[in-house]
Amino acid sequence: MKTVKRKSCMKTRLFSGISRIVMPFTLFFLVSPLFLLDASPALKKARLVTLWQPQAQFAGYYAALDRGIYAKHGIDLTIIPGGAVISPAEMLRSGKADFAVLWLASALRERDAGVQLINLSQVLQRSSMMLVSRKTAGITGIEALNGRKVSLWDGTLSLLPRFLFRKYGITVNEVRQSYTVNLFLRGGVDAASAMWYNEYHVMLESGIDADELNVLFLNDYGVNFPEDGLYTLEKTVRNEPQLTAAFIDASLEGWRYAFAHPEESVDIIIRHMHKAHIPANRAHQKWMLDRMRDLSGSKGSEHMPGVLSRTDYETLGREMKAAGLIRSYPSFGTFTGKSHEGQ
Amino acid sequence: MKANRSIVFRLILVISLWSGLIFIVVLGYNYHHSREVLEKELEKNAANLALSLANKVDAELVSVSKVTEGVAKALETADYDEKSLRLLLRETLEANPGIYGSCAAFEPHEFRKESVAYALYFFRRNGTTDAIRLDRSSGSLPYFYWDWYQIPFELGRKEWSEPYFDEGWGNQLMMTCSVPVFKGGKSAGQVRGIVTSDLSIESLTRLVSSTRILRTGYAALISRQGVILAHPLKQSIMNETFFSIAEERRDPGLRKLGQKMIRGESGFVFYKSLVGVKSWMYYTPIRSTGWTLAVIFPEAELMENITNLTMVMTVIGFLGIAFLCIAVFFISKSITSPLIALAGTSRKIAEGNFELDLPPIRTMDEVGVLTASFQSMVTSLKQYIRNLTETTAAKERIQSELKLAKDIQASLLPRIFPPFPERPEFDIYAMMRPAKEVGGDFYDFFFTDRNSLCFLVADVADKGVPAALYMMVAKTLLKSEGQRVGDPGKILCNVNNILAEDNENCMFATVFVAILDTVTGEVRYANAGHNPPLLVRSGSAAYVDAKHGLVLGPLKDSCFETGSLMLMPGDTIFLYTDGVTEAMNRDGEFFGDASVLETVGKASKTGAASIISSVGEELGRFTDGAEQADDITMLAVIYRGMP
Numbered sequence: 003m004k005t006v007k008r009k010s011c012m013k014t015r016l017f018s019g020i021s022r023i024v025m026p027f028t029l030f031f032l033v034s035p036l037f038l039l040d041a042s043p044a045l046k047k048a049r050l051v052t053l054w055q056p057q058a059q060f061a062g063y064y065a066a067l068d069r070g071i072y073a074k075h076g077i078d079l080t081i082i083p084g085g086a087v088i089s090p091a092e093m094l095r096s097g098k099a100d101f102a103v104l105w106l107a108s109a110l111r112e113r114d115a116g117v118q119l120i121n122l123s124q125v126l127q128r129s130s131m132m133l134v135s136r137k138t139a140g141i142t143g144i145e146a147l148n149g150r151k152v153s154l155w156d157g158t159l160s161l162l163p164r165f166l167f168r169k170y171g172i173t174v175n176e177v178r179q180s181y182t183v184n185l186f187l188r189g190g191v192d193a194a195s196a197m198w199y200n201e202y203h204v205m206l207e208s209g210i211d212a213d214e215l216n217v218l219f220l221n222d223y224g225v226n227f228p229e230d231g232l233y234t235l236e237k238t239v240r241n242e243p244q245l246t247a248a249f250i251d252a253s254l255e256g257w258r259y260a261f262a263h264p265e266e267s268v269d270i271i272i273r274h275m276h277k278a279h280i281p282a283n284r285a286h287q288k289w290m291l292d293r294m295r296d297l298s299g300s301k302g303s304e305h306m307p308g309v310l311s312r313t314d315y316e317t318l319g320r321e322m323k324a325a326g327l328i329r330s331y332p333s334f335g336t337f338t339g340k341s342h343e344g345q
Numbered sequence: 346m347k348a349n350r351s352i353v354f355r356l357i358l359v360i361s362l363w364s365g366l367i368f369i370v371v372l373g374y375n376y377h378h379s380r381e382v383l384e385k386e387l388e389k390n391a392a393n394l395a396l397s398l399a400n401k402v403d404a405e406l407v408s409v410s411k412v413t414e415g416v417a418k419a420l421e422t423a424d425y426d427e428k429s430l431r432l433l434l435r436e437t438l439e440a441n442p443g444i445y446g447s448c449a450a451f452e453p454h455e456f457r458k459e460s461v462a463y464a465l466y467f468f469r470r471n472g473t474t475d476a477i478r479l480d481r482s483s484g485s486l487p488y489f490y491w492d493w494y495q496i497p498f499e500l501g502r503k504e505w506s507e508p509y510f511d512e513g514w515g516n517q518l519m520m521t522c523s524v525p526v527f528k529g530g531k532s533a534g535q536v537r538g539i540v541t542s543d544l545s546i547e548s549l550t551r552l553v554s555s556t557r558i559l560r561t562g563y564a565a566l567i568s569r570q571g572v573i574l575a576h577p578l579k580q581s582i583m584n585e586t587f588f589s590i591a592e593e594r595r596d597p598g599l600r601k602l603g604q605k606m607i608r609g610e611s612g613f614v615f616y617k618s619l620v621g622v623k624s625w626m627y628y629t630p631i632r633s634t635g636w637t638l639a640v641i642f643p644e645a646e647l648m649e650n651i652t653n654l655t656m657v658m659t660v661i662g663f664l665g666i667a668f669l670c671i672a673v674f675f676i677s678k679s680i681t682s683p684l685i686a687l688a689g690t691s692r693k694i695a696e697g698n699f700e701l702d703l704p705p706i707r708t709m710d711e712v713g714v715l716t717a718s719f720q721s722m723v724t725s726l727k728q729y730i731r732n733l734t735e736t737t738a739a740k741e742r743i744q745s746e747l748k749l750a751k752d753i754q755a756s757l758l759p760r761i762f763p764p765f766p767e768r769p770e771f772d773i774y775a776m777m778r779p780a781k782e783v784g785g786d787f788y789d790f791f792f793t794d795r796n797s798l799c800f801l802v803a804d805v806a807d808k809g810v811p812a813a814l815y816m817m818v819a820k821t822l823l824k825s826e827g828q829r830v831g832d833p834g835k836i837l838c839n840v841n842n843i844l845a846e847d848n849e850n851c852m853f854a855t856v857f858v859a860i861l862d863t864v865t866g867e868v869r870y871a872n873a874g875h876n877p878p879l880l881v882r883s884g885s886a887a888y889v890d891a892k893h894g895l896v897l898g899p900l901k902d903s904c905f906e907t908g909s910l911m912l913m914p915g916d917t918i919f920l921y922t923d924g925v926t927e928a929m930n931r932d933g934e935f936f937g938d939a940s941v942l943e944t945v946g947k948a949s950k951t952g953a954a955s956i957i958s959s960v961g962e963e964l965g966r967f968t969d970g971a972e973q974a975d976d977i978t979m980l981a982v983i984y985r986g987m988p
Contacts, residue, residue, distance in 0.1 A: 086486065151499075177499065180490045184507055187570060190499035207588045208570040209600075209607045281510075283581075285589040 045078040046245050051090040051099035055083045056274035058290035061267045066256025068270045075252040094235055101249055106228045106318060108158040114328040118236035120339035122250050124310035127299040129227040131162055133218040135193040141216050144223055148172045150192040153179035162220050162227045165325055199293030203286055225321050226314050239339045254308045261295050310338060353677045357670050368662045372655060379651045388613045391627035391640050398564060399631050399638040402549050406633040410522045412441050413542040417524040434467040438474050444542045445469055450488050451538035464488045494539045497523040501536055505634040507568055508546055517545045550575035562642045569635030571603050578619060590619055606637040683712045699727045754813055758787055770863045770987050774953030775980035785812030786922050786976035787820050799827045801858035802920040802980050815852045833858045833871035834907035845901040853898035857920055866912040866984050871905040873897045879945050881917040886946035914986030919945050924977035928964050931971045953981040
């Protein structure tokens with residue numbers, strides 16, 4: 003039962019727990035007849051695996067799904083919520099998903115490990131990761147973290163802070179950060195990792211005022227780590243070029259719709275969260291959607307870049323290679339599947 | 346009617362407004378005071394209720410934490426192998442039905458040298474206890490990094506986890522109490538492992554949720570991070586925090602309140618509750634977990650009795666004011682309607698209808714007194730007007746009589762000119778213009794014998810009826826004496842003696858009397874205090890040298906000297922009264938002797954009438970319409986000599 007308890011622990015707050023794949027899958031299947039009825043037989047089935055459980059971080063995809071935008075583009079999409087034990091890259095690799103939401107840094111590492119990933123679209127243009135400390139700790143710059151107790155997530159999420167610590171020659175007393183910020187809230191660490199759109203707001207929602215916190219946006223320290231992007235395998239691009247193109251169009255249209263209709267999109271997200279039995283509150287999802295808009299570089303409701311910047315890509319590739327995080331990285335054209343176009 | 350409306354209206358307005366105002370103040374004070382009393386009472390009750398609830402909740406939590414601390418203590422003080430650890434955990438679970446699961450987890454190599462990780466978890470399943478090794482179960486995160494392990498480990502102290510839903514326990518709200526096990530005692534500070542107890546907090550939240558407060562009040566529980574644990578808003582439980590609700594409502598006050606609550610403060614506040622109702626809340630911390638327990642009393646319900654009472658009082662009050670207004674309306678009507686009747690009557694009286702009856706006096710109040718006064722005023726007015734009418738009639742009669750007297754007086758003076766057309770040796774003309782209806786001046790001329798023309802001018806002091814009467818006497822006497830005596834001095838002597846006889850009123854007259862011998866041209870004359878006449882000879886006028894003499898009337902036996910002068914043919918003698926010299930213009934200036942002298946000198950000598958008319962014109966020019974103050978009398982004789 004402790005396993006069960008652990009699941010629950012995770013689900014307490016922000017990060018939903020180790021998810022059950024089957025449950026939401028069947029749920030979506032059950033609620034999709036609406037679209038199935040509308041859908042012409044030509045609808046092509048496709049699966050998207052997200053980085054985490056339903057939340058406004060993926061509002062664009064859920065909005066597109068619920069508003070029939072995928073169906074309009076000829077796709078019968080199923081969204082598979084990711085989680086701690088579901089690696090989107092692994093899902094892609096094993097063919098359990100056709101498309102995945104991945105961070106650029108993760109994608110580069112997968113590519114380095116031999117998975118032929120293609121970046122279809124870059125949704126978030128910059129890193130939203132921050133190191134948060136209480137004002138009383140006096141951490142106003144990254145250098146002040148030297149020798150302090152800092153909690154970091156495992157895996158890809160720790161790439162950027164570790165990269166920066168190395169870059170600035172800082173040694174921190176690292177503590178592994180779990181799925182909550184409770185350790186930080188109770189004073190167990192001097193600084194904690196936080197996503198601007200998520201944990202930071204959780205702290206505010208736990209009664210800490212913004213002016214009680216010092217915030218270091220890692221994005222401000224030299225290297226941009228673009229986060230959520232849409233990926234697929236090279237062979238999918240090759241075999242299903244129409245589906246891939248339709249998927250990109252529909253996803254970006256979904257995002258534009260979400261930014262133009264924030265209240266409705268939050269409703270959609272909360273509905274999905276309730277279905278997945280995930281604690282949800284509007285204020286938090288609204289905050290998350292607003293930050294998504296900021297991070298996506300969206301200007302005005304109808305604007306949504308959604309494209310990976312070559313500079314960002316090459317800078318990150320170079321820095322990661324220099325840091326020994328990857329051995330090599332493909333050309334921008336190869337990585338974005340446009341090498342033949344480029345040449 | 347306008348005035349009527351305005352007085353009634355003003356009375357009603359002022360009285361209703363003031364009484365309404367007083368009433369509102371009283372009501373307001375009553376409401377406010379009642380509310381204060383209620384609030385004070387409420388704070389006490391709310392505090393008691395909240396504290397007793399908090400204590401109940403706390404007691405259960407404390408008992409679990411004591412058990413957990415006991416297990417940790419046992420692990421600190423004695424060496425346990427796996428078998429004895431299992432026994433310890435199983436017994437703990439069996440002895441404490443409130444605890445759902447109990448775990449002992451250790452740092453690497455701490456429990457058994459060879460084990461990198463060791464965590465043993467005992468839990469209830471289907472009425473029995475079961476055990477698993479957490480270090481062997483699959484999962485993405487080793488147990489070291491879970492909150493239940495990591496937080497107490499990092500902090501080195503007992504910690505309660507944030508509540509969480511556990512679907513394994515029928516989706517119950519669970520919580521874990523974690524106690525560090527120290528190596529070599531707590532003072533050494535090295536944590537060897539963590540002992541936990543899981544418990545369901547469903548019974549606690551149920552206890553809180555089921556607390557009945559009035560009809561719609563409630564008790565609520567929030568965690569130390571503001572998460573809603575027990576609240577009537579079911580959908581917010583574990584979904585919302587106090588702060589997310591504050592954010593959504595854009596209510597910084599609510600956020601501040603939440604911060605006070607999670608800081609472990611107690612307080613009594615009036616606020617808009619999470620269910621959106623204005624309420625009083627007492628909040629107090631639950632010490633062991635840092636939670637906050639709050640009891641909420643909705644204002645509307647609490648104030649229901651006071652509000653109802655106030656409503657009833659308001660209705661009664663306003664009905665009272667309405668009745669008051671009606672009473673005021675009738676009273677002011679009863680005051681103003683006689684006033685209006687009086688006003689109507691007085692307007693008609695003012696128009697001259699004195700015969701109207703005033704409204705009857707019913708009471709002797711101010712209006713009654715006013716009506717009575719008005720009545721007496723009307724009576725006096727009527728009397729006055731009657732008197733005035735009579736007086737006016739009498740005056741008119743006198744006026745007409747005076748007019749008659751004037752006519753008679755005028756008829757007494759010779760008015761036919763030329764009076765002696767058969768006598769060419771002289772020309773005579775005279776005029777008298779009285780200042781009032783009847784005058785005191787007179788002139789006369791008559792023959793005393795065939796060749797002696799007696800002519801005279803007199804001025805009786807004072808004017809009006811007495812002067813006229815005196816003049817009549819004087820004129821009659823002068824004529825009769827003149828005809829009898831024939832000497833001017835003697836005439837005046839005789840007349841004076843007669844007049845002085847019974848002159849009690851001391852009236853007097855000035856007279857100039859002269860007798861012209863029409864054959865010789867000799868003029869004999871006597872003067873009783875009169876203006877000296879003028880002699881006009883060859884174009885220039887001069888005063889006749891006549892002794893002034895005393896006036897006629899006051900003193901008996903006065904003597905009057907007879908003077909004489911010779912008139913040449915063409916000479917004129919001009920007699921006049923002081924009405925001529927003392928004629929006044931608008932500036933109050935006299936015509937004066939010199940002007941008379943000059944005017945007479947320059948006057949045309951074609952006839953006596955022309956002399957007098959030219960002096961009269963000159964006087965008219967001088968006075969320029971100013972009111973005549975004195976009688977004006979002039980007499981002119983032109984001697985032409987015997988033919």
